[in-house]
Amino acid sequence: xxxxxxxxxxxxxxxxxxxxxxxxxxxxxxxxxxxxxxxxxxxxxxxxxxxxxxxxxxxxxxxxxxxxxxxxxxxxxxxxxxxxxxxxxxxxxxxxxxxxxxxxxxxxxxxxxxxxxxxxxxxxxxxxxxxxxxxxxxxxxxxxxxxxxxxxxxxxxxxxxxxxxxxxxxxxxxxxxxxxxxxxxxxxxxxxxxxxxxxxxxxxxxxxxxxxxx
Numbered sequence: 253x254x255x256x257x258x259x260x261x262x263x264x265x266x267x268x269x270x271x272x273x274x275x276x277x278x279x280x281x282x283x284x285x286x287x288x289x290x291x292x293x294x295x296x297x298x299x300x301x302x303x304x305x306x307x308x309x310x311x312x313x314x315x316x317x318x319x320x321x322x323x324x325x326x327x328x329x330x331x332x333x334x335x336x337x338x339x340x341x342x343x344x345x346x347x348x349x350x351x352x353x354x355x356x357x358x359x360x361x362x363x364x365x366x367x368x369x370x371x372x373x374x375x376x377x378x379x380x381x382x383x384x385x386x387x388x389x390x391x392x393x394x395x396x397x398x399x400x401x402x403x404x405x406x407x408x409x410x411x412x413x414x415x416x417x418x419x420x421x422x423x424x425x426x427x428x429x430x431x432x433x434x435x436x437x438x439x440x441x442x443x444x445x446x447x448x449x450x451x452x453x454x455x456x457x458x459x460x461x462x463x464x465x466x
Contacts, residue, residue, distance in 0.1 A: 253276075253280050253281060253282060253283045254281065254282060254283065254316075254318055255282075255283050255285045255315070255316070255317045255318065256272065256282045256283065256284055256285065256317065256318040256319070256320060256344075257284075257285050257286060257287065257288050257304070257310065257313075257317055257318070257319050257320070258272075258284065258286075258287050258288070258300075258301070258319075258320050258322050259287070259288045259289070259310070259319055259320065259321045259322060259323070259332060260287070260288075260289060260321065260322035260323045261287045261289040261292045261296065261298075261303050262322075262323075264322045264323065264324050264384075264386070265287060265289075265300075265322040266298060266300055267322070267368065267386075268320050268322040268346065268366060269284060269300035269301065270300075271346060271348055271366070271368055271369070272284055272320070272346065273300075274348065274349055274369075275346070275347075275348070275349060277349075278349045282318070284300065284301050285301070285304070285317065286301040286302050286303065286304040287300075287301055287302065287303045287304065288303070288304060288305060288306065288307070288309060288310050288319070289303050289306065290306045290307055294306075294309075307332075307335055307336070310336060310338060310341065311336065311337050311338045312338070313338055313340060313341065314340070315340065316340045316341075316342070317340060317341055317342075318341070318342050318343070318344050319336065319341050319342070319343055320343075320344070320346050320364075320366060321333060321343070321364055321366070321382060322366065323384075324384065324386070324402055324404075325402065325420075326400045326401060326402050326417075326418035326419065326420055326436070327418070329382045329383075329384065329399075329400040329401075329402065329418075330382070330399070330400040330417075330418060333364060333381075333382060342363075343363045343364035343381075343382070344363070344364075345361055345363065345364065345365045345366075345367070346365070346366045346367070347365075347367045348367060348368050348369045348370070348371065350369055350370060351367055351369075351370075351371045351372075351373065352371070352372045352373070353373045354373065354374045354375045354393075355374075355375040355376075356373075358375045358376045358377070359373050359375070359376075359377045359379070360377070360378050360379070361378075361379035361380070362379065362380045362381035362382075362399065363381050363382070364381050364382040365379060365381070365382065365383045365384075365385070366383075366384045366385070366386075367385045367389075368385065368386050368387050369387055369388070370387055370388040371385050371387070371388060371389045371390070371391075372388075372389070372390045372391070373390075373391050374391060374392050374393040374394075374395075374411065375393050375394075376393055376394045377391055377393070377394070377395045377396075377397075378395075378396045378397065379397045380397060380398045380399035380400075380417070381399040381400070382399055382400050383397060383399060383400065383401045383402075383403070384401070384402050384403065385403045385407075386402075386403060386404055386405055387404075387405035387406070388405050388406045389403050389405075389406070389407050389408075389409075390407070390408045390409065391409050392409060392410045392411030392412070392413065392429065393411040393412070394411055394412045395409055395411065395412070395413050395414075395415070396413075396414045396415070397409075397414075397415040398415060398416045398417035398418075398435065399417050399418075400417050400418045401415060401417065401418065401419045401420075401421070402419070402420050402421065403421045403425075404421060404422050404423040404425075404441070405423050405424070406423055406424045407421045407423070407424065407425045407426075408424075408425070408426045408427070409427045410426075410427055410428050410429035410430075410431075411429050411430070412429055412430045413427050413428075413429065413430065413431045413432070413433065414431070414432045414433065415427075415433045416433060416434045416435030416436075416451070417435045417436070418435055418436045419433065419434075419435065419436065419437045419438070419439070420437070420438045420439065421439050421443075422438075422439055422440050422441035422442070422443065423441045423442070424441060424442045425439045425440075425441070425442065425443045425444075425445065426443075426444045426445065427445040428444075428445065428446050431445060431446075431447070431448055431449070432448050432449070433445065433448075433449045434449055434450045434451035434452070435451050435452075436451055436452045437449055437451065437452065437453050437454070437455065438453075438454045438455070439455050439456070439460065440454075440455065440456035440457075440463075442458065443455055443456055443457060443458070443460045444457070444458040444459050444460060445459075445460045446459045446460065447459070447460075
């Protein structure tokens with residue numbers, strides 16, 4: 253079993269510990285050493301482990317260790333890995349045992365992705381780095397997804413859709429087929445995306461409408 257640290261002591265960090273424990277129930281893979289968190293005092297603990305320190309602790313770690321980035325913000329999904337300079341750290345993909353792949357060999361993904369329970373992947377899918385898919389996410393055939401995207405439960409992405417980087421999808425968002433979705437967008441819960449989306453917008457509703465923030 254390989255040592256793993258969970259970066260983020262919040263609720264999602266606890267969920268990731270549960271995910272890792274379920275993986276170990278199928279095949280012993282990971283030894284959860286503890287948590288890293290920049291805003292929680294070292295020694296703070298829960299049933300899944302204790303906070304061992306912050307980014308400086310991780311960068312000074314003396315033995316090989318895997319890290320799961322357990323945060324729900326596209327900004328921090330991008331920022332935190334860039335601050336980890338320790339060459340002994342690696343970022344595995346953490347995938348729930350019950351994720352269903354139509355054709356697993358045709359699904360290509362980078363590193364540091366966290367894919368939780370009940371997700372469903374079709375075929376010929378490309379996924380970048382440090383994406384979080386938090387429960388019952390569905391990706392259709394030939395989806396191409398960039399990096400640092402956050403998807404809350406029950407997001408549905410139809411086939412041949414292309415997604416950029418650092419997007420935030422609220423629960424039960426839906427994207428129709430053959431769309432191109434840019435980067436750094438936020439989609440409120442239940443948003444239906446039925447047309448091409450550029451970069452940097454906030455969208456809500458069915459169909460999705462761009463919302464201005466005063």
